[in-house]
Every structure is written in C-alpha cells, then in structure tokens.
Amino acid sequence: MIPFFAFLFGCIMGSFLNVVILRLHTGRSLNGRSHCMSCGSQLRAIDLVPLFSFLVLRGRCRDCTSRISSRYFIVEVTTGILFALIAAQFFAIPFLWALFSIVVALLVVVFVYDLRHTIIPNEAVLLLTLCAAAFLSYQYVQGAGISLVYNIAAAVLASGIFATLWLxxxxxxxxxGDAKLMLPLGLFLSASGTLSFIVLAFWIGTLYVGVVALTKTIAKRLVHNHF
Structure with a gap:
C-alpha cells in the first residue's frame, strides 16, 4: 500500500513541478492561479486534479477546447511512478526515502526545463548538490570512509572533463549546465559508477551526432535526386 500512496503523492508533486517548470525565471509567483495558455481562463479546482482532470477533459481546455500539452500528464504520471519505486526500495530508511524523492523531483525539473529551454536551472543544480552533500554525510555516518574520497574526486574530475569539453x-x-550537473550526479554515484556514466554519455553523444549527420546526408541526397 505504501508504494500506491507514494504514487498518488508523486502525481500531486508532479502537478506542482509542472507549475515550477512553467513559471521558473518568468517572474510569476508559484502561488498564482493556473490558467489556460490559449484563452487565459482560470482553471477550476476540478480541472487541477492530477491525471484525472486531463483524462476526463481528454486533454482539452474546458472553456475553449484547445489542446493541453500532454507534457503535464506525462510529468505527473512519471513522477508518481518514480516516487512509488523509491518508496518500495527505501520505505524502511525514511531519510533515504525522503532524500531520493527530493532528488527525483529536482531531476524531473532539470530534464523537462532543459527540453523546453535548452538550459539547466542553477537553482536545481544547487539543491541537487546540497542533497548530494546530505547523502555523503549519511554514508560517512554509516561508516564509509576512504571510498567517499574517491567518490568526491571522481565527481570533481567528471565535472571538470565536461567543463573542459564545453570550453x-x-x-x-x-x-x-551539463558540467555543473555532473558534480552532484557524480557525488551520488560511486567512483566506478561515475566513470561508467561518462562512458555512457560519450557513447550516447556519439550516437546522436552520427544519427543527425546521417539524417542530413540522406536529406541532401533526396533533394539532389529530386531535382
């Protein structure tokens, strides 16, 4: 039952994260009423129930029937699932349960905000770094000693590598932003985990560049053959 309630809470949190993503760096208060992006009408309480409202309204505004981005629904259900998985894994350790729930929420903000604006918000990176520091402190209390030194060194090195590539x-x-984000992520991972993450990131980057280059080449040939 705990994962189920964690899922429900995660969906509610996902709804709040949507507001954060939408209003961050816009000067708008997080406490303001939500409204339709097309017609500007204020949303009723019944229209703000996570998952339920989107499904009942079939992804459209109640007043103007314009389409509502499926991103809102995806963020809510994804956050709910992640919260449920964390609860199932860490419900016996309340500190880690709470900590990783916060980390997941921040990563959702980072991922979606980056997709929308191609920038990673510094506020999220700072909070993730504070969470990583709390995690390292927990590990230290649990008896992890010299391994933490390697962990921190690997995180700093990984962040430095990404910063060098950017420069x-x-x-x-x-x-x-990727270089800054790598620091807290590396602190959560072990030294070997950080190395594996870097290798995976390079492989994904290489694959992406290759696919883009291949797509452009095919497009040019199609245009050339057409004319």
Whole structure:
C-alpha cells in the first residue's frame, strides 16, 4: 500500500513541478492561479486534479477546447511512478526515502526545463548538490570512509572533463549546465559508477551526432535526386 500512496503523492508533486517548470525565471509567483495558455481562463479546482482532470477533459481546455500539452500528464504520471519505486526500495530508511524523492523531483525539473529551454536551472543544480552533500554525510555516518574520497574526486574530475569539453568546443559539444550537473550526479554515484556514466554519455553523444549527420546526408541526397 505504501508504494500506491507514494504514487498518488508523486502525481500531486508532479502537478506542482509542472507549475515550477512553467513559471521558473518568468517572474510569476508559484502561488498564482493556473490558467489556460490559449484563452487565459482560470482553471477550476476540478480541472487541477492530477491525471484525472486531463483524462476526463481528454486533454482539452474546458472553456475553449484547445489542446493541453500532454507534457503535464506525462510529468505527473512519471513522477508518481518514480516516487512509488523509491518508496518500495527505501520505505524502511525514511531519510533515504525522503532524500531520493527530493532528488527525483529536482531531476524531473532539470530534464523537462532543459527540453523546453535548452538550459539547466542553477537553482536545481544547487539543491541537487546540497542533497548530494546530505547523502555523503549519511554514508560517512554509516561508516564509509576512504571510498567517499574517491567518490568526491571522481565527481570533481567528471565535472571538470565536461567543463573542459564545453570550453574547448565553445558550447557546441556540450552545455555548461551539463558540467555543473555532473558534480552532484557524480557525488551520488560511486567512483566506478561515475566513470561508467561518462562512458555512457560519450557513447550516447556519439550516437546522436552520427544519427543527425546521417539524417542530413540522406536529406541532401533526396533533394539532389529530386531535382
């Protein structure tokens, strides 16, 4: 039952994260009433129930019937699932349960905000770093000693590698936000985990560049053959 209630709470949290993502760096208060992005009408309480409202309204505004982005629904259900998984894994350790729930919420904000604006908010990176520091403190209390030194060194090194790539490429290969984000992520991972993450990131980056280059080549050939 605990994962089920964690899922419900995660969906509610996902609804709040949607507000954060939408209003961050816009000067708008997080306490303001939500409204339709098309017609501007204020949303009723019944229209703000996570998951339920989107499904009942079939993804449309009640007043103007314009489409509502499926992103809101996806963020809510994804956050709910992640919260449920964390509860199932860490419900016996309340500190880690709460900590990783916060981390997941921050990562959702980072991922979706980056997709929308191609920038990683510094506020989220700072909070993730504080969470990572809390996690390292917990590990230290639990008896992890010298391994923490390797962990911190690996995280700093990984962040430095990403920052160097950003500097050398002048932002063409990688964003500075990725370098900053790598520090807290590396602190959560072990030294070997950080290394594996870097290798995986390079492979994904190489694959992405290859697919983009191949797509452009095929498009050029199709245009050439057409004319």
């Amino acid at each position: 050398v490429s002048r932002g063409r290969w990688i964003g500075l």
